[in-house]
Amino acid sequence: MLIAILLFVTHFFAVEPLNIAPVSRTIAGVVAGVIIGVVAALMGVAGGELLIPTIVLLFGTDIKIAGSLSLAVSLPTMLVAFARFSRDANFAVIRQNVPFLIAMTVGSIAGTLLGGLLLGVIPTLVLIPLLVLLLLLSSIKVWSHK
Numbered sequence: 554m555l556i557a558i559l560l561f562v563t564h565f566f567a568v569e570p571l572n573i574a575p576v577s578r579t580i581a582g583v584v585a586g587v588i589i590g591v592v593a594a595l596m597g598v599a600g601g602e603l604l605i606p607t608i609v610l611l612f613g614t615d616i617k618i619a620g621s622l623s624l625a626v627s628l629p630t631m632l633v634a635f636a637r638f639s640r641d642a643n644f645a646v647i648r649q650n651v652p653f654l655i656a657m658t659v660g661s662i663a664g665t666l667l668g669g670l671l672l673g674v675i676p677t678l679v680l681i682p683l684l685v686l687l688l689l690l691s692s693i694k695v696w697s698h699k
Contacts, residue, residue, distance in 0.1 A: 556606040557688035563610060564681045573611075581611055586626070594634055601627055602691055605684065616680050617672055 573581065585607045593600030601623045608619035638644050647654060 554689060554692040556603065556610070557685045557692070559610055560606045560681065560688070561685045564677075578611065585611060590630060593630065594637075600630060602688060606688065616677055616684065 589600045589603045589607065592603060601620075604623040604626055605616065605619045608614050608622050609616055612619075614622065
């Protein structure tokens with residue numbers, strides 16, 4: 554929730570950008586990456602919902618570029634997680650849901666292609682509130698999970 558609030562405030566209100574020295578910013582990036590990696594691994598997600606706001610807030614990157622950077626960071630992360638969890642007994646759930654996995658993969662590829670085409674069409678003014686909403690809904694879902 555905090556990331557959603559920070560993202561909203563820094564995008565819609567005049568806030569001075571963080572003036573962090575390059576070395577400190579790099580260290581903060583590594584620390585954020587470790588935290589996001591741990592959270593992503595524990596939750597079984599790729600971490601993009603945390604990566605994009607972190608890239609925007611910490612490095613002052615445009616949200617559209619942050620999405621691409623998130624994909625570049627997520628790929629090796631997902632490969633390591635996949636290698637690690639493929640040996641786990643809980644990984645059997647993937648084998649049990651192959652049709653769903655294939656359908657989601659095809660849908661994700663189609664969505665990525667469509668999103669790439671819409672990249673220059675959808676303004677950031679629309680994307681930020683959508684990301685804030687997604688983060689808020691995700692946090693509510695996580696905290697209300699029983």
